[in-house]
Amino acid sequence: MKTIGIIYGGISTEHEVSIMSAKSVISNLNKEKYKIKELYINKYGKWFEIIDGKKEEIYNLIWVLKDLDIAFPVLHGIGGEDGTIQGMLEILGIPYVGCGVFASSVGMDKIYTKILFEKAEIPQTPYVYVKNIKDNYVIIDEKFDEEEFEIKKITDKIKFPMFVKASNSGSSVGVKKATNIEELKLAIENAGHYDNKILIEQGIDGKEVECAVLDVGEPIASTVGEIQSSEEFYSYDAKYNNSESKTIIPAKIENEQIEEIKRLAIKAFKTIDGRHLSRVDFFIEKETNKIYINEINTMPGFTQISMYPKLFEAVGIKYSELLDKLIENV
Ligand SMILES: Nc1ncnc2c1ncn2[C@@H]1O[C@H](COP(=O)(O)OP(=O)(O)O)[C@@H](O)[C@H]1O
Ligand SMILES: [Mg+2]
Structure with missing residues (x-):
């Protein structure tokens, strides 16, 4: 019987969502076919194995992971869906469900x-890429050159309403709709709390x-x-x-x-x-x-x-x- 490690929780803002996803996966897995190991990562990145419903902290993670035939990282967002855990599993030689390092991170x-x-x-909405470099906003142009940040450069290129997003995030955390310049400024500020790369898109x-x-x-x-x-x-x-x-x-x-x-x-x-x-x-x-x-x-x-x-x-x-x-x- 194959041992499947269901890895869930995680440090991202989608911690709770991951718990819900993992619970469904665990209850729907065929227990006659697979032995399930439940591996929970808390919000601070500590790993636990769930044994008889109890959380037991894992001290030798590599040891525990090496014991798996297959890993299924049911993790959303940073630390789980971004290629990092996939990279760790690659290094350890553990086969896993889901996209590889590159696809996950992109x-x-x-x-x-x-x-x-x-x-x-593939058709998509027009956008502007803004980056926060050492507390200074710049606009990154098509050639990846840095241009001075001016709101007008954004409003010249795309129309309101706009959607402002942290580049690395999920579950709508860090996403704000802006219908005017004031809201746009606040939304950029807000997205900046989650990532230094900020995407501003024309709304559809x-x-x-x-x-x-x-x-x-x-x-x-x-x-x-x-x-x-x-x-x-x-x-x-x-x-x-x-x-x-x-x-x-x-x-x-x-x-x-x-x-x-x-x-x-x-x-x-x-x-x-x-x-x-x-x-x-x-x-x-x-x-x-x-x-x-x-x-x-x-x-x-x-x-x-x-x-x-x-x-x-x-x-x-x-x-x-x-x-x-x-x-x-x-
Ligand atoms: N360009 C857009 N036009 C209209 N609505 C948008 C646009 N971008 C995002 N939204 C709204 O915001 C939600 C979250 O944005 P999304 O890019 O899907 O982020 P997440 O990765 O957090 O799901 C979308 O489901 C949609 O309702
Ligand atoms: Mg979405």
Whole structure:
């Protein structure tokens, strides 16, 4: 019997989300097929093994990890979805579920994801890259040269409303909508608390849709799901604390658009050199019906009610079957 290490918790702002995802994964794993080791990382980065429901601190992490046949880092955000833990598992020679070091780290960084999507000509919203270098904001231009920071340079390039995001973050933490210059300044300041790389995007008024990719041989895309946020945008609260946020599967869009989104989702996955799984998020502009990619999540939410497993369930792949496929293909 194979020993699967489910690693969860973690130091990122998505700690609680990871706990929820991991609980679902653990309860859906076939216990007759796999021996499960639960490895919990607390918010300060300390590792514990859960033995008979009790947390026991791990003192020799390498020893514990070396005992695993396969690791499944059910971790979101920094320290889990950004290539760092993947790098550790690579060094230790432990096979693991999910994207490798490069795809994880690019996928986690919203600005560098955009740069790759640009190269792949996947449609996306116009943006400005701002960097905080030693407490001084600069604008990074197309050639990666630093330009003096001026609000006007941003408003010349993109229109309000804008979305200001910390480049390395997730679950909408550090994301603010700005409808005027004052809000823009505050939003930049806010994003700066989470990362020194700041992405400012033109806002899209329209639908938010998501597509799941599973790669166990050749990448396949699920159908497309639609998010109906309970709040003005899909903020952390709207995602996890507001039961009025809804997911509609399949999205109420034309078939042609579903096919186009599936194609773009696979293209995005390949563009970042993805492996095993990712969820790719898009906007469909109300006025023009145009599709824009928003982001790729290399370790999407994995609770029973999360979009990723629900999208595959809608095309006939059950949650536990999905887990089997992922694990068997490591
Ligand atoms: N360019 C945009 N236009 C409209 N809404 C946006 C835009 N960017 C982000 N949002 C809103 O903010 C939410 C969080 O932004 P996102 O980039 O997906 O960050 P996260 O990685 O934290 O999920 C999105 O789900 C969407 O509701
Ligand atoms: Mg998102």
